[in-house]
Amino acid sequence: MAHPTQIIGKVSELKAAQALLANGWQPAFPLVDEAHDIQAWHPELGSARFQVKTLRQRTDRANQYVLYARKGNGTPYTKEDCDYMIGVLGDDVYMTEVRGCTEYWTSENAINEKWTKLSEVIA
Template sequence: MPEVYDFLARDPANGRVYRVQVKTMHFREDRRSLVVYARKGNGEPYTKDEVDYIIGIDNDRAFMFECEGQKEYWSTEQTVSRRWIQLQVN
């Protein structure tokens, strides 16, 4: 049976393995916010039992945050660096 996450990542500091799902991040002009739609193919959200972290990618930026079982995750440009972890993209 296929897994719902995209890949596994190991933290080199503690050796723990995390399940990660990657999604496209969009900018919603009407709300002036970044949004990541975190739904499976059936429309249901990823649960904490299925995925540990979600990574939202938009062109040359990537942000990681904990899966909370929501269908959508939102942040403004002003709060994104406080709410989500920005990943280095080469």
């Protein structure tokens, strides 16, 4: 049976694919392991690669969200790996460009300014 973290991760990937699809993207999952979770094509924006992570709310800092962006070897995702990071928090799906950071931070008040909320941008 799959480990609970694998199940949570797969649910986040499916929510991300649903949000991308609802926003005009045509998502696809790679058949072999890649550095990205989803490859998608948009008729106006072209092709892009997305790495999906479950967003975490910091318990030691009020109203802070963090998207951990490390690969299995501890190094950050870069533009060579993927174009965008997608963070999933419950039913909310956010997207931000990859900048080579190991963590992407935002406050609850700034999340909609810093990141694109795909779950509300539905075309």
